[in-house]
């Protein structure tokens with residue numbers, strides 16, 4: 001999935017498969033829809049497994 | 064039941080889980096305190112109330128010794144099939160009501176029977192231990208991403224009055240494990256009694272901070288039903304106040320002792336799971352990622368069956384969302400000389416624990432006798448360096 005500017009907008013946890021989709025945000029964690037991955041806090045850890053840091057996340061490959 | 068898959072490289076791969084039906088033991092475990100009540104009903108002797116504790120702490124180490132270890136792993140290509148098999152998760156769901164049954168069953172027994180003080184104490188401690196394993200069930204469920212499983216985690220954690228556990232554990236302990244900052248990782252030279260005084264308040268504080276941050280991001284009040292810690296506590300309060308209202312003052316010592324020993328089971332597990340292990344600090348100032356050698360493991364069959372493979376702890380920390388039936392053994396990892404039951408008893412006798420574990424810790428390949436690679440209790444640092452430190456420092 002890409003955002004309106006045509007950029008990749010999905011970020012995957014390489015460990016557990018959790019996906020942060022910028023268009024959806026993460027309601028449970030308090031990240032509103034449309035919140036860019038880059039703006040997540042620096043100490044963001046994967047909400048599912050907690051053992052992968054923000055810089056570990058990989059953006060979805062362009063289709 | 065066989066699992067099978069056709070792989071392009073290795074042809075057909077098959078796997079049969081030789082523990083499959085033995086996992087049913089996890090349903091027996093919470094009910095052990097009922098042995099005491101059943102025995103008392105059958106014979107009229109309150110001596111039977113001593114049996115549940117005996118069963119837990121004599122049978123546990125004995126059966127671990129008798130049945131030995133199991134190093135069997137499922138082939139990785141079949142893990143997705145194994146994880147989809149609903150049989151395994153149904154067992155975790157079923158243990159949830161069992162913890163309520165044993166808790167209320169024993170509360171009613173204590174509340175309605177005239178028991179000698181030692182019978183009361185022994186049964187209450189046994190229920191506490193049995194419900195400590197509710198934290199183990201909450202652990203397995205709380206790591207999963209389905210709404211059903213996290214809800215069941217909150218519900219079962221209400222029995223031991225430890226609703227903050229899954230937040231503290233998932234988001235705190237897994238992040239900070241094997242560092243001096245982690246209240247749930249024990250340090251070399253720290254006895255379990257000292258550890259408990261750091262772990263129990265530390266865990267509560269960290270959970271509250273994590274939940275506080277999340278609720279602030281969501282812009283909802285911390286003191287609201289959105290607070291997932293308070294959701295579980297509310298259920299605890301309803302149950303425990305209800306028992307006091309129904310059976311009177313006798314429920315107060317019952318609940319205090321029950322809650323304490325349920326927490327103590329978790330303290331015991333936390334104490335032995337990462338004793339002395341330390342993650343290095345990287346150049347960017349962060350700790351290195353948790354490695355397999357940052358956890359102690361046990362492959363003992365019996366205790367693993369009761370604990371949903373909790374003792375395959377390295378794989379759990381590497382892959383926290385992996386389901387219990389898929390957790391793997393790896394060669395060459397820090398390993399405990401016995402299963403958790405046996406190690407709990409050792410931990411309760413600090414000099415014996417140090418005697419058994421300190422040399423084992425120092426001998427780990429990645430430590431190789433270097434105290435700088437160990438999470439050492441700062442108050443014991445001088446003594447331990449004098450005892451084990453290298454001349455070169």
Ligand SMILES: [Zn+2]
Nearest residue numbers: 013016046049
């Ligand atoms: Zn993850």
